[in-house]
Amino acid sequence: xSGPVRVELSEAETSRASRAYWNSAADDYLSEHxxxxxxxxxxxxxxxxxxESAQLLGxxxxxxxxxxxxxxxxxxxxxxxxxxxxxxxxxxLEQLRIARQLDARTGTAVRTVAADAVALxxxxxxxxxxxxxxxxxxxxxxATNALREIARTLKPGGLLVFSVTHPIRWTMPDDPTRAxxxxxxxxxxxxxxxxxxxxxxxIYAEHHRTTGDWIRALTTAGFVVDDLLExxxxxxxxxxxxxWGPDRGRLVPGTAIWSAHKA
Numbered sequence: 361x362s363g364p365v366r367v368e369l370s371e372a373e374t375s376r377a378s379r380a381y382w383n384s385a386a387d388d389y390l391s392e393h394x395x396x397x398x399x400x401x402x403x404x405x406x407x408x409x410x411x412e413s414a415q416l417l418g419x420x421x422x423x424x425x426x427x428x429x430x431x432x433x434x435x436x437x438x439x440x441x442x443x444x445x446x447x448x449x450x451x452x453l454e455q456l457r458i459a460r461q462l463d464a465r466t467g468t469a470v471r472t473v474a475a476d477a478v479a480l481x482x483x484x485x486x487x488x489x490x491x492x493x494x495x496x497x498x499x500x501x502x503a504t505n506a507l508r509e510i511a512r513t514l515k516p517g518g519l520l521v522f523s524v525t526h527p528i529r530w531t532m533p534d535d536p537t538r539a540x541x542x543x544x545x546x547x548x549x550x551x552x553x554x555x556x557x558x559x560x561x562x563i564y565a566e567h568h569r570t571t572g573d574w575i576r577a578l579t580t581a582g583f584v585v586d587d588l589l590e591x592x593x594x595x596x597x598x599x600x601x602x603x604w605g606p607d608r609g610r611l612v613p614g615t616a617i618w619s620a621h622k623a
Contacts, residue, residue, distance in 0.1 A: 366551040369565050371501040375451065375476055377554070377562040378499045382431075382452035384563075390432060390458055396599060399462045400437035404493050404523045405615035406604035407591040411438065416521050416589070416619060420444040423488040426513060428477055428522065429495020433459040433470040440468055444489075447482075449475040451496070477506040482513045490514055492522035498566050501552070503574070507581035514622045520583060521620075526590060526613040529603060530568040536605030541612075574618060583620035591615050 369377070382389075397403050402411035411417060417425075421443035427436045430448035432455060439446040448470055450456055456472050463469040475481050477496035490510050500506045510520060531543045547570060555564035569577065571588075578585055593609030600606075604614045 364553060364555050366549070367554050367562075369501060369552055369554060369562060371478060371505075373562055374499065374501045374552070374565045374567070375478075377565040379451050381555075381564040382450070383454040386452060386454035386458050393601065394432075396601075397432075397434050399432075399466045400434060400441060400468060402435040402438040402493070404617055405591060406599060406601040407593055407609065407615055408597055408599070409523075409589075409591050409615075409617065411435070416617065417489055417491060417519065420489065424486060425489045425491065426482065426487045426510075427495070428490060428492035428497065428510065429499070430459065430470075430472060431455045431495060432462050433472055434462065435491065435493055436470040436472075437462065437466060437468045439491075440470060447471045447473075449473045449480070451476055451499075478502065478509060480509045480513055484512050485515045486513050487518060488515055489519045489521075491520075494523055494525075497522055498524050501565075501567060503567070503569060504577040504580050507577055507583065511582040511622050516622055518622045519619070520622070521617065523615055523617045524569075524574075525566075526616045527568065527570050527574070528612060529614055532603070532608075532612075534603040536600050536603050536608050538607045540603065540608055571616070574616070578618065578620050582623055584623050585618070585620045587619040589617040589619070591617065 423444050425444045425446040427448035430450050433448050436446045436448040531545050531547045533540050533544050552565050552567045554562050557563050590613040
């Protein structure tokens, strides 16, 4: 029977599931969220944190920047508009096809490749900044290995900023209403959330890490943690996106934005 399960997956199984899901969902994802994300904006999360005002990356003009898990490359397009020398990758060829469409629509082309976050096709000490807005890192089995790859490609002292689902959200059902304000799953259960097809083949996989897990993964990979931003839900913001929405967002964090630098 198809549907969600909690089951351990290898890195290869996780990659196959992620590639399958994002290839199949690329058009629907853009149709559902494209207006909110824009074609060339840098939106960190459903709470609407916008890099233009948040400045989590600092000045980017003249900096070499890598976007991890770029999807339609909206964030990279904004970075290019700010004068960054930006490249991007995604595991999904269909997402990169969407990126090409947005390139044509905006007149800003982003250099993209198809790649997996656990094996980056870039030379060591190449980038000043690596960024990711819900891209790739929640969708790998071993975050430490992916972060090591990111660290390898960063110059010494280089900046990493990425957003993921807040770990506390994993304890709650995927229901943004007040009915979803309840604990239904152990915070300490790291078994990934997996969706399978009728044949039992994984077609979506997302991995849970506690706050402590993320700190250990970052420091083990060679990073120094600088900050953790837990965005509050903005007044008047009525967006509902999966488990995110104003009823829940006013009471508990839905997103964690990590900032770190390579030691």
